Amino acid sequence: MARPALSDAAFAHIISRLRSSSGLTAKADIAVAAARLGLGGQGSGAQGVVPVGDDCAAIPDGDGYLLLAIEGFMNEFVVGDPWFAGWCGVMVNLSDIAAMGGRPLAVVDAVWAKGEDGAAPVLEGLRAASARFGVPIVGGHTNLATDRGQLSVAVLGRAKKLLTSFDARPGETLIAAIDLRGRYREPFSNWEAATDAPAARLRGDLEILPMIAEAGLSRAAKDISQGGLVGTAAMLAECSGVGVEIDLASVPAPDGVDPARWLTSFPSYGYLLTATATDVPAILAAFHGRGIAAASIGTVTAGRRVVAVSGAARATIWDFGRRSLLGCGPAFPQLDEAAALAVAEEAL
Known part of the structure; x- marks a missing residue:
């Protein structure tokens, strides 16, 4: 169940934290390495099947x-x-x-x-x-x-069948699945939900993703990494050449955890997937059946921006028309200086 919309002050605080997150900005290091190695772009994967950046x-x-x-x-x-x-x-x-x-x-x-x-x-x-x-x-x-x-x-x-970061399509639903049965492993923002779990549960939980792929319920997915949920959504969006809108109130979260910290945390078990509306119920049921929190948290858009939403409030976290992140997505025309300035001012 979605939580109430954030206050204006709480929303502004979270947006500031997300934009300055070191877990997100550090992903730009990938672009440096990819460029030096001559990698990146839609045709650079093994035999052109899956591009580098996944x-x-x-x-x-x-x-x-x-x-x-x-x-x-x-x-x-x-x-x-x-x-x-x-x-x-x-x-x-x-x-x-x-x-x-x-x-x-x-x-x-x-x-x-x-x-x-x-x-x-x-x-x-x-x-x-x-x-x-x-x-x-x-x-x-x-x-x-x-x-x-x-x-x-x-x-x-x-x-047998791939889920990739390059196959999200505008109009699809963005889904988050996270194991909330854990706690922070201080002092780092690692949500630790695995070391005490039974072996059979850990192995069965990982089996959900190949099952989803082989059933054709989704084509696009990404593991929530050090960049946190929003940073991972940004990487998925860039690789697919799309944008995402994330409803912060719909993101599965543990009780009592600071929302800004949670959105930049690295969970032991956390995934983002995209799917058509028809396939969303089956995906959610697969995770819920194993006690994993899962919810529709937003929409894939054609806008090439990562946008956070809370009630009527909206804010752009990253705009790929202004700058790349991984540098591994499809090529698009770059904004001219005046347009880039307008985008920057809108994001502030």
């Missing part, structure tokens, strides 16, 4: 696709919560595989640490997640002679 690389293989995902972790996170960093190394990659309609096959890791004692909690977290999710660690790289802890983890998976 949750995984998708490689055609027989009657399906091999999926390859990788995550690197912030040094302060690895140092501050090394066991959970190891756990997340597996968990977040599995979420990326699921977001593209896939099932995981195997994990590899790269661990740097100051001695065996420094590596131990990270490796223990990796091992615990591997066992709980039922995905084997099959190798990797280790260096125990560094001055700080660092971690990177990659996962291989397979999909």
Whole structure:
């Protein structure tokens, strides 16, 4: 059930936080790397099938696709919560595989640490997640002679039918599905809803996404990442060459949590999907059937803007006519200087 519209002051505060979110603005680093590598745009994926900028690389293989995902972790996170960093190394990659309609096959890791004692909690977290999710660690790289802890983890998976960041269409409904059965893992804005969950529940919850893909209920999805729900919606919109309008009152949220923090949080289990009105009920039922909060939270538009809505209040969070974010979406004509200035003034 949607919550009441925010007050003007509360809405303005949230908009300010969203626009300045480091989790959102840091995604621009992807554009720098993609440009240096000569990647980006609709034709740059493996054999042109899925462009660079998605949750995984998708490689055609027989009657399906091999999926390859990788995550690197912030040094302060690895140092501050090394066991959970190891756990997340597996968990977040599995979420990326699921977001593209896939099932995981195997994990590899790269661990740097100051001695065996420094590596131990990270490796223990990796091992615990591997066992709980039922995905084997099959190798990797280790260096125990560094001055700080660092971690990177990659996962291989397979999909029969893809969900991508490039297939949202104007007129579709935007859906959010988030496991609210958790709490914050302080001091970071990580909503932790997995470490205490039974193995069967974790594995079954991940199975929802490939089921949706194979049933043809959706073509577009994205794992809610460090950019939070709104930042993830922005990446999905840019890759698909569309816009989104998000009704903040409709976003599933835990009781008592600061809305501005929640919208920029990284949930253990959280996805955005788009679907036609006909298919929305079946998607919501699939998540609700496993105790996961899911709701229609907005609309995909042709406007190429990420817009937050609360009652009659509206505000633009990001305008792709003014500037790109990932730099991996379809090419559009750029605004001239006067038009760009008008957009900027409207957004303020």
